[in-house]
Amino acid sequence: KELTIAMKLYTLISALLLLIPMVLGRICLKDVSVQYLKRGTTRVSRTANCYYHCIFAFHTRIVDSSYTAQTCELASKTELRSECCDGYAKNSRGECLPVCEGGCINGTCNAPNQCGCAEGYQLRGNRCLPVCDVECVLGVCTSPGQCTCLPGYTKQTDTECTPVCETPCENGRCIAPNTCECDHGFE
Template sequence: MSIGMDSKTIIGLALLAITIVSCQHVDVSHLINSTQHLQDIERGEDWRYQNIYPQLNMSMHDHGDQQKNQSTWIPMTTTRPLNVSKPSLDKFINKTLSSMPSGVCVKEVPTASLTNNIHAHGNGSDPSLSRIQTCCDGYQRNKHIFRKCLPICSKECVNGICTAPETCTCYPDYVRTEAGECKVTCPIGCENGVCNPDGTCDCNPGYFSEPNRKFCSPKCDKKCLNGKCTGPNQCTCNKGYVKDATDSYRCVPTCNPTCENGICSGPNMCLCYAG
């Protein structure tokens, strides 16, 4: 049985009505969630973006509002350094962030045109060159803060902040040692010693105080060759070196595999005999 034109029109209108009703019930929750996610990131409330700068070991809850008011605000972890008062840490964080360089440098690159057969003129020292902004050597781009570059410290800054390439700035009441580590100082405490009323350290036997008497370092009777003094008369070898069999203050390089017809002159580096 054939369906007349009127019947087809009715069926078409019915299908159109069903389509309209279906469109009114499109699930837009993913759009709402995406918007909420972006707002959380902007407020610093998305935990996945709170570890971008792990060296700033302080409280997001206590200090988040203050940091967001600064142009150099950087997301931070959720714990504050032990034994450091909140006012002292606030002052230190604000002063340190405001004095940190941007880490952004200008670099000249060949000028390129997006249009064929058109010669573009760059804004560099030569028309064929254009100037762009990029991170300076020793810095890396912050993926979540536009036009911000962060310094790179190959070793984590414990009890401090990475403020320049391979440079840690210590928290209040901590002092930087020759090895670049941040050690607790008096009146909080004196590692390998005791605190005096004037804030200096008296060191235990086998340790000596630095010129400022803020911390104690282990003492070795002889210099550690290719290593460092990590305890009273105790040397720890640098990476790629092992203790010499006859001299505990001397570390010698190691090669794997061993050097044939030569000597190991450095970590995995062979120096061949003549001939």
């Protein structure tokens, strides 16, 4: 009796484990065409003329024979199989996981084509971009709270970049990479 209860419990748990992903929309039942070898038998008949010599004459006799031969042919049938629903793909462990076109860099794919961003990142369009609390002046926010200067600029503060002039600007100031602006009265 205990074994029967255990078997029923095992069957119930197995069914639930199969149905939960289906309820979540990851696994769908689909008609799939499957090829298989169809075996059978067929009756083969043949007729042959037998010639034989009997006492001074040749005779012909028609002989009929038949036998059963094994047959084997490639056939196809439709089966109902559980497969990943549209927007999901199997991973190496056979689990159906959502797919996001282009991936979810700095985040995770929560549903088909729906990224969830990691902390410090914000979803813009279909991408998770880093967030900087203050605007990066002449730079780009490359990771949360981190500004990286554009080429030809150097960091003056955490959020501000200034242009670099390889030759110092005499009687003037550097206004863009390798571009000086003269003070009033100088050329």
